[in-house]
Amino acid sequence: MNFKKDSLYAHPVESPEGFQFDSAVTAVFPDMIQRSVPGYRSIISAIGLLAGRFAQANSLCYDLGCSLGAATLAMRHQIEAHDCRIIAVDNSEAMIERFKKILANDTSPIEVETRCEDIRDTRLENASVVVLNFTLQFIPIEDRSEFLRNIYQALLPGGILILSEKLKFDDPRQQQLQTEMHHAFKKAQGYSDLEISQKRTALENVLIPETFSCHQQRLLKAGFNSAEVWFQYFNFASIIALK
Ligand SMILES: C[S@@+](CC[C@H](N)C(=O)[O-])C[C@H]1O[C@@H](n2cnc3c(N)ncnc32)[C@H](O)[C@@H]1O
Numbered sequence: 001m002n003f004k005k006d007s008l009y010a011h012p013v014e015s016p017e018g019f020q021f022d023s024a025v026t027a028v029f030p031d032m033i034q035r036s037v038p039g040y041r042s043i044i045s046a047i048g049l050l051a052g053r054f055a056q057a058n059s060l061c062y063d064l065g066c067s068l069g070a071a072t073l074a075m076r077h078q079i080e081a082h083d084c085r086i087i088a089v090d091n092s093e094a095m096i097e098r099f100k101k102i103l104a105n106d107t108s109p110i111e112v113e114t115r116c117e118d119i120r121d122t123r124l125e126n127a128s129v130v131v132l133n134f135t136l137q138f139i140p141i142e143d144r145s146e147f148l149r150n151i152y153q154a155l156l157p158g159g160i161l162i163l164s165e166k167l168k169f170d171d172p173r174q175q176q177l178q179t180e181m182h183h184a185f186k187k188a189q190g191y192s193d194l195e196i197s198q199k200r201t202a203l204e205n206v207l208i209p210e211t212f213s214c215h216q217q218r219l220l221k222a223g224f225n226s227a228e229v230w231f232q233y234f235n236f237a238s239i240i241a242l243k
């Protein structure tokens with residue numbers, strides 16, 4: 001599949017619009033996310049490994065906010081449980097259409113169903129693995145608790161939720177340092193100061209990060225037995241929540 005290098009914010013824009021997962025972002029997405037999220041590739045590989053361990057026979061695995069299905073493909077190649085299906089959901093038509101083409105070139109006995117819909121409306125059931133890889137941060141804060149309660153209810157005993165998010169920090173020095181180090185990471189990946197600052201503006205009020213303790217408390221309140229960070233690289237972390 002042909003993907004372009006991300007240069008969406010390389011030229012000055014007068015008033016950058018709010019960030020959207022439209023066709024322009026879709027066309028550069030693999031490059032964009034890899035150069036923007038420290039540790040992205042490691043997280044994707046580990047999601048595959050975790051699915052290999054947690055996927056149960058005759059159950060469903062959900063990839064919610066799947067974009068181009070990187071987590072789905074990683075899971076698909078690690079799951080050995082019988083009669084396990086993956087349901088991959090995204091409300092960006094551009095992402096889902098592109099993902100369908102990627103899927104057509106990927107062979108595996110594990111069936112994948114793609115759905116273009118809002119993940120808050122997705123009927124969740126009989127789940128052994130649920131993945132929210134950098135997706136919850138785009139859901140309005142007031143909807144997050146109910147959404148996570150629904151995920152918890154849909155999970156089978158022994159089920160897992162893998163929740164990856166950009167984090168915020170209560171301590172202002174940590175907040176500043178981690179933000180600056182994330183920007184240093186982006187610069188090391190070839191983004192210019194202009195690209196970094198224009199994307200930052202575009203993401204304001206669109207990507208809403210919270211602290212780890214806020215995520216942990218919400219997960220425990222939703223019913224999960226435990227919720228811990230298994231990976232963190234600057235202000236990007238991935239959490240395992242167990243039922
Ligand atoms: C950062 S991307 C996720 C990356 C992807 N999970 C991966 O591992 O490559 C966030 C995705 O969530 C989707 N999204 C955001 N809000 C959504 C919603 N309410 N319903 C469905 N998808 C949503 C966006 O369209 C976008 O594709």
Ligand SMILES: O=C(O)C(=O)C[C@]1(C(=O)O)C=C[C@@H](O)C=C1
Pocket residue numbers: 032033036037134166199200203207
């Ligand atoms: O916070 C940033 O600067 C980002 O670019 C992060 C982020 C994300 O976490 O989803 C935002 C949008 C793109 O999907 C890729 C990465």
